Amino acid sequence: MTDVTAAFGIEQLAKLDDMNEKRRINASFLIKTLKEEAGEFLKVPDEKPGYKHTYYTFPIVLKEKIPFSRREFAEHLEANNIETRPLFAGCLPDQPAFRGAPGRVVGDLTTSRYLRDNLVFIGIHPGLKKQHIEYVADVILNFIKDKVKK
Numbered sequence: 001m002t003d004v005t006a007a008f009g010i011e012q013l014a015k016l017d018d019m020n021e022k023r024r025i026n027a028s029f030l031i032k033t034l035k036e037e038a039g040e041f042l043k044v045p046d047e048k049p050g051y052k053h054t055y056y057t058f059p060i061v062l063k064e065k066i067p068f069s070r071r072e073f074a075e076h077l078e079a080n081n082i083e084t085r086p087l088f089a090g091c092l093p094d095q096p097a098f099r100g101a102p103g104r105v106v107g108d109l110t111t112s113r114y115l116r117d118n119l120v121f122i123g124i125h126p127g128l129k130k131q132h133i134e135y136v137a138d139v140i141l142n143f144i145k146d147k148v149k150k
Helices: 002-036 070-079 110-118 131-149
Strands: 058-062 085-086 119-122
Touching: 002 058, 002 131, 058 110, 070 110, 070 119, 070 131, 110 119
Parallel strands: none
Antiparallel strands: 058 119, 085 119
């Protein structure tokens, strides 16, 4: 690492607690809103006692037997200027480089594969203001309402 890069890093670290708190506030709003109004369709994070999530991203898991796919959900969010990402890397034993490679797999990886196929991340940048997070929630909720009507 160069001195200049290190200097940038030190400055960013000084802002870390504040940025994490802003992410937590944004996540708290989404968790409350989505659990209350879309809990039968979506699973959102919850914090266990003694743990503190920093929400680098905000994961949303689509529940089973719902009237839309992850692709439809993600495409709708993207069409409304909300960036999405699937679960990074998916399930490692299913990656081409690891298929048939020596290693140990315990169980049938049902949960890992479900998350691979049904989880989407959205951004939760600390620069997002309340109106931005409300917009995200509205886009998600309106999408679900539209799908349930059909």
